Amino acid sequence: MRQQADDPPAPDHPHVFPESRKPGEILFVMISMGVALALLAAIPWQTTWLPGKGLASQPRLWPSLSLGGVVLFGLMNAWSRIRVTRTPGRWQEAAAWLRSLEFIGWYMLYVLAIPVIGYLLATVTFCTGLALRLGYRGRPVWIAAAFGLFVVLFFKSAMNVKIPGGAIYEFAPDPLRYILLRYF
Secondary structure, eight states, X not given: OOOOTTSOOOOSSOTTSOXXXXXXXXXXXXXXXXXXHHHHHHHHXXXXXXXXXXXXXXXXXXXXXXXXXXXHHHHHXXXXXXXXXXXXOHHHHHHHHHHHTHHHHHHHHHHHHHHHHOHHHHHHHHHHHHHHHTTOOSXXXXXXXXXXXXXXXXXXXXXXXXXXXXXXXXXXXXXXXXXXXXXX
16 A cells, blocks of 8 residues: 555554553562562472472472563563653552452452352342442442342352352241252
């Protein structure tokens, strides 16, 4: 295709090579490499060397290679990006990462609630609570509750997954308790 006279000149490099670093890029690389180095240092205490086995059969080999790859490629990334102009906003990006940890807390609360209030109530409450937390109101909240009910019915009834009943089920009359334990 020919370039027209009024078209801007083509850049010397493709657009896939950015001119500047993204906020938090080096911070992310440093955190990743730090975690990988800590895990790599723990390999001798977490795995063993099996006598008489080949190198590829050793439990330490593949985790060590994977973690070494994270460190190596992290170093290569940092080395190639450290000289590039930094875009401001590193700590705002890190704050966004920390804010996302809230959802891990929501999930842990859900897991802790299941043995107490049961799978049905915990799942429906979790789904509707997350919908409300994300700012949904009205119909989407009802859809989230229906989704929670569907998940419970699918896993407990259709798939026959064995999930322990909640302590609250003990207060139900005997025939209802069996139904709650078996299907909800």
